[in-house]
Amino acid sequence: MFSAKSIIDKKREGRALGSAEIREFISGFTAGEIPDCQMSALAMAICCRGMTARETADLVEVMMNSGATIDWKGVVDRPVADKHSTGGVGDKLSFVIQPLAAACGLAVPSLVGRGLGLTGGTADKLEAIPGFKVSLSIDELKRVVAETGIALATQTAEIAPADRRLYALRDVTGTVASIPLITASILSKKLAEGAETLVFDVKCGRGAFMKDAAEAHALAESLVSGVCASGRRAAALVTDMDEPLGFSVGNACEVAEALEMLAPGAESGPLADIVGLSVEFAALMVSIARGVPLDDARAECSAHLADGSALAKFREMVAAQGGDLDAFARRLARPTVKYRIQSVRSGYVESIDADRVARVALSLGAGREKPDDRIDHLAGVRLAVRRGDRVAIGAPLATLEKGSDPDALERAAAELIKAFAISPTPPPPKPLVVERIGC
Ligand code: URA
Secondary structure (H helix, E strand, O other): OOOHHHHHHHHHOOOOOOHHHHHHHHHHHHOOOOOHHHHHHHHHHHHHHOOOHHHHHHHHHHHHOOOOOOOOOOOOOOOEEEEEEOOOOOOOOHHHHHHHHHHOOOEEEEEEOOOOOOOOOHHHHHOOOOOOOOOOOHHHHHHHHHHHOEEEEEOOOOOOHHHHHHHHHHHHHOOOOOHHHHHHHHHHHHHHOOOOEEEEEEEEOOOOOEOOHHHHHHHHHHHHHHHHHOOOEEEEEEEEOOOOOOOEEEOHHHHHHHHHHHOOOHHHOOOHHHHHHHHHHHHHHHHHHHOOOHHHHHHHHHHHHHOOHHHHHHHHHHHHOOOOHHHHHHHHOOOOEEEEEEOOOOEEEEEEOHHHHHHHHHHHOOOOOOOOOOOOOOOEEEEOOOOOOEEOOOOEEEEEEEOOOHHHHHHHHHHHHHHEEEEOOOOOOOOOEEEEEOO
């Protein structure tokens, strides 16, 4: 038995905690024996003093084991894999990567989150599809994955309860920004899913949680080594998040854009950059999970995109989770209020500030600032241009859209225009993949 205070003192002094100390503290907190004030104090000490890779791995393990873990033996006979994104603006890549990996023969049980703050949640976007049931029990998740090879569902109450309680405290005690705590939070949920292979998209830039390359690198390294410490396999790509991904930022509009990305021919269309990035992530999953060379996995993924089997897999998953894509098309066709902004100068789009675009979409109702805010699934921003495009005076830059309330659109439009920097010369090309880690 250790005293909670001695563990807090030890971390405050910058010393590494032993495995048993971490286990006892987190188990005591989860059982309600260690009060929130002591958990918050330890979280702050970890924030300030950090943790070694071994301590982080211990924290991951105890948080993962605070709830149910999913065992896929006897349920699926394919390799189980998943991808996790740290969250970006216009990030609808899970709707392409996960079905593509499933079309290549992997089982992909993907637990996804709701949006809070700037970046939209995959679960909220899926709920733009009428009937889509995003909250599945573990048994329902197993049934959908056994039937279709893929499910996108919210984390159930049984998965990593220690993370849910700790995250609520971190949120109000200024202790979110800590690499070991973020690593333990993400991995406790992702490893409980039972995936043997995990691939991470660590976003970096203005529209991301991690603003600079050094922070993103540290998180990517920590996530990959945390997975490897648990005896599973992982890789991470640090990807640029200065500009929004694709043309659409919102909920229904992002699902619609994902359907365009899944359509045969999309690899050479206007969304080629983010379709290519999706192929890269799916190929990493396939390559690691099946032990095939990355080039072969890329070719397989491209073939499954081109022949429509990734799109068919997405449709199969939507149907298995109760969603109705015909009703979704009718929802998209519903009248909305729109407001178009135009360029006041000619030149090249030098940058589009993802952070500002996300704030505008949030103000329109596409996201939530508080956990119980209601989402307007039809609200969002549709860009007419992307970085590097040439524009003339008066050319459309973007359209803001909302279910109702044209005045709100006009106010938001005044903000959105500030997201665009137009310069006389074209900006240099910028790759989406900043760094590769782990493979
Ligand atoms: N996402 C999580 O799930 N946890 C964190 O701590 C940060 C981002």
